[in-house]
Amino acid sequence: MDVGIQMIFASYGWENMDDGQVWDEEIRLARLADELGFTCLWAVEHHFNDYSFCPDNLQLAAYLAALCPNADVGTAAVILPWNNPLRVAEKAIAADIMSGGRLRFGIGRGLARREFAAFNQTMDQSRERFDEAAAMILDALKTGYIEGNGKYYPQPRVELRPRPRHDMSDRIYAVASSDDSLAAAARLGARMVMFADRPWELRFPAIQTYRRLFAEAHGRIAPPELIADFCVCTTRADEEEVSRRHLGSFVKSNIEHYELMSDHFSQAKGYNAYAQKSEIARKTGVEGMIDGFMKAAIWGSPDRILRALEARRTLLGAFEMSTSFRFGGIPYDLAESSMRLFAKEVLPVVKTWQAEAAVAA
DSSP states (O other): OOEEEEEOOOOTTSSSOOHHHHHHHHHHHHHHHHHHTOSEEEEOOEEEETTEEESOHHHHHHHHHHHOSSSEEEESOEEGGGSOHHHHHHHHHHHHHHTTSOEEEEEEOOOOHHHHHHTTOOGGGHHHHHHHHHHHHHHHHHHSEEEEOSSSOOEEEEEOSSOOOSOOGGGEEEEOOSHHHHHHHHHHTOEEEEEOOSOHHHHHHHHHHHHHHHHHHHSSOOOOEEEEEEEEEOOOTTHHHHHHHHHHHHHHHHHHHHTTTSSGGGGSTTOHHHHHHHHHHHHHHHHHHHHHHHHHSEEESHHHHHHHHHHHHHHHOSEEEEEEOSOTTOOHHHHHHHHHHIIIIIHHHHHHHHHHHHHHO
């Protein structure tokens, strides 16, 4: 199993933490992850709020590629409606060259109404913007030329410099939860990215749909999905209480940032999966959402985490992981000790699963 870390850059849950400290500590953990044998350093794109603030994850990827020579660097994801396709393609090519072909390029269409508003956009446009931009960018990464005659991004044909050096076709990822996004990821030949935010029995039908659509579009088996996880790895006697406190804090930030208690997703085109999630949130309340998150996330002792991952593998088959150790007000010392314990006790075991999967393939 391929296991990286997820970098969120959040200050939600911390009292009066300076934004610079947030970034310093995330990058410190990235350097540690590189030393401990995690395979990729994944960074989100978010703007303006305590929930998360990493405005340019391709810029960060280029920096981390030099700072952390052992791990790949990834974007999970570049939010295409908020970025110009030509500039995304240029930066992705440059970051891939500077990293020596270590960039994993993940894309998404965005979810928070407040972020769309700040970019003078509406969520109703996100599907069209994503589809138009994704086609332009992925073609440019293959050919070195970008062009488009669509509604949102008319672009005369132009050659990009530097030209692409490495084939990125097997390093394309796309966030996919809704039916539209599942279909788009499969059509693009991208690896599906999803979040560990509800019990896996509820998520499995969407994964099956993606795999079927991918096979129909490309005539081959879909690659393993990337699951963005949240982890508290500890042998403390109060492991469940500590885990629930911080996982719960993240859930609350999620509810606040995405306005999950509102019904606006039901009125936005292409957000049916989130409309359902929002309805569940209103019915179950915050504690019910935390209960569901606790069932999906990985927390507790290394043995407990391995049992949870084994159960997930039994249901889903092979998958990749992007694991966050710093979220929901977790003190830096706990985040570091959690990462170190995971690397010592969990990582070696799941890497044997990756070897087993390779032999089976």
